[in-house]
Amino acid sequence: MRRRSVLTGLGAGAALIGARISARAASPMDLSPLLPEGTRAEAIMDALPGKQPLIKLAFRPPNYETPIDAFAEAITPNDRFFVRYHLAGIPDIADLEKAWSVKIGGDAANKPLEVSLDELQRQFPVVEVEAVNQCSGCRRGLFSPHVPGVQWGYGAMGSAVWRGVRLKDVLARAGVRAGAVEVAFGGADGPVMEGTPDFAKSLPLEKAMDESTIIAFAMNGAKLPHLNGLPIRLIVPGWTGTYWMKHLNEINILSKPFDGFWMQKSYRIPKGMFPVDLPFTTQAEEKTVPITEMVVNSVIGNVPDGSRQPAAGFTIQGVAWDRGHGIKQVEVSTDGGANWKPASLREDHGKYAFRAWRFETGKLQPGAATVMARATSNAGETQAAQLKPNPAGYQNNVPQKIAITLA
Numbered sequence: 195m196r197r198r199s200v201l202t203g204l205g206a207g208a209a210l211i212g213a214r215i216s217a218r219a220a221s222p223m224d225l226s227p228l229l230p231e232g233t234r235a236e237a238i239m240d241a242l243p244g245k246q247p248l249i250k251l252a253f254r255p256p257n258y259e260t261p262i263d264a265f266a267e268a269i270t271p272n273d274r275f276f277v278r279y280h281l282a283g284i285p286d287i288a289d290l291e292k293a294w295s296v297k298i299g300g301d302a303a304n305k306p307l308e309v310s311l312d313e314l315q316r317q318f319p320v321v322e323v324e325a326v327n328q329c330s331g332c333r334r335g336l337f338s339p340h341v342p343g344v345q346w347g348y349g350a351m352g353s354a355v356w357r358g359v360r361l362k363d364v365l366a367r368a369g370v371r372a373g374a375v376e377v378a379f380g381g382a383d384g385p386v387m388e389g390t391p392d393f394a395k396s397l398p399l400e401k402a403m404d405e406s407t408i409i410a411f412a413m414n415g416a417k418l419p420h421l422n423g424l425p426i427r428l429i430v431p432g433w434t435g436t437y438w439m440k441h442l443n444e445i446n447i448l449s450k451p452f453d454g455f456w457m458q459k460s461y462r463i464p465k466g467m468f469p470v471d472l473p474f475t476t477q478a479e480e481k482t483v484p485i486t487e488m489v490v491n492s493v494i495g496n497v498p499d500g501s502r503q504p505a506a507g508f509t510i511q512g513v514a515w516d517r518g519h520g521i522k523q524v525e526v527s528t529d530g531g532a533n534w535k536p537a538s539l540r541e542d543h544g545k546y547a548f549r550a551w552r553f554e555t556g557k558l559q560p561g562a563a564t565v566m567a568r569a570t571s572n573a574g575e576t577q578a579a580q581l582k583p584n585p586a587g588y589q590n591n592v593p594q595k596i597a598i599t600l601a
């Protein structure tokens with residue numbers, strides 16, 4: 195959309211060449227055995243500038259996932275937070291830190307205006323929300339049969355405390371006309387090749403006006419990392435990461451459904467397959483709807499697949515999350531799903547955040563064992579026992595099966 199003048203930062207790769215010296219092969223324990231062979235063979239641990247080593251799945255555009263051990267705690271550190279881009283033209287830090295502004299317009303805005311970063315931070319009430327950013331395709335690589343797309347394992351997600359201003363307060367300044375149905379968003383990154391559609395997304399007006407939907411300028415008490423949206427990004431709690439526009443510089447209030455490629459041709463799921471509270475009716479078609487709300491899910495963070503654990507007993511730790519009802523219960527099985535026992539839920543960080551949990555196994559039989567976890571939300575939804583196949587490989591919430599040896 196509104197391109198910055200310099201789009202060579204990561205596109206040219208210059209800043210990254212030095213960083214790649216630190217690359218090492220990902221240990222088999224970082225990679226689920228369910229991933230395609232090719233993905234397992236090629237994935238390496240690689241530190242992008244300002245980041246700890248993450249699992250590199252693609253470099254141009256950068257798609258890097260968080261190693262699973264980060265998910266033993268409720269907050270994902272900024273320097274371990276995953277990175278996902280559709281397009282390789284990413285402005286560099288210097289360019290993003292120049293005077294920034296976001297344009298607010300569209301045919302259903304009363305008075306289009308431009309708000310600078312400084313005005314955003316000073317003229318609107320500042321709020322915080324702790325929320326999970328999960329890519330729609332998180333765990334796509336574990337689909338069987340495999341489906342095309344970035345072969346993400348468990349780590350295309352993270353949870354953070356986001357600080358910013360409410361989108362609805364900013365929209366109010368532009369004046370939302372009666373008849374507005376959607377709000378569309380653009381960021382400063384863009385395609386490097388002619389003909390590639392620019393990345394732009396829209397929300398139904400009701401979600402855009404939600405108290406919890408914010409324009410964030412800080413993450414876990416620090417400014418946004420370069421590759422997580424510097425200087426501002428959209429936070430859409432409960433909804434998958436695709437709507438969380440990074441390097442936000444354009445907002446359009448619309449009287450008609452937004453017709454961009456990334457709404458109408460991609461990020462769609464079979465209608466009725468997954469539960470939603472707020473249907474995206476203006477983008478619904480006969481058979482498909484946009485992916486919106488996440489599904490209830492959990493992950494075990496501290497028990498690597500293939501690891502040895504003490505038969506005398508050990509602690510299993512992980513996180514659980516859902517689409518904004520909050521987590522009611524997490525159960526753990528150490529016998530491949532035959533028996534389940536409740537885990538203890540740790541501190542509640544809010545209904546959109548990771549809910550950390552822990553489970554003491556007690557004494558177990560030596561030998562092979564399979565560890566699993568399963569979360570249930572306050573809406574009564576539980577992780578799927580079987581994968582719900584869909585062409586883009588979204589919403590995989592089948593419980594992990596972690597094979598361990600007890601000794």
Ligand SMILES: Nc1nc2c(c(=O)[nH]1)N[C@H]1C(S)=C(S)[C@@H](COP(=O)(O)O)O[C@H]1N2
Pocket residue numbers: 275276277278279280281327328329330380381382383393421422423434435436437438439440441
């Ligand atoms: N500007 C911009 N914003 C974007 C994207 C992008 O490609 N460009 N990708 C979206 C997708 S699909 C996801 S999953 C999240 C990933 O956020 P992260 O890179 O901060 O982890 O950003 C979203 N916002």
Ligand SMILES: [Mo]
Pocket residue numbers: 278328329330331435436
């Ligand atoms: Mo995504």
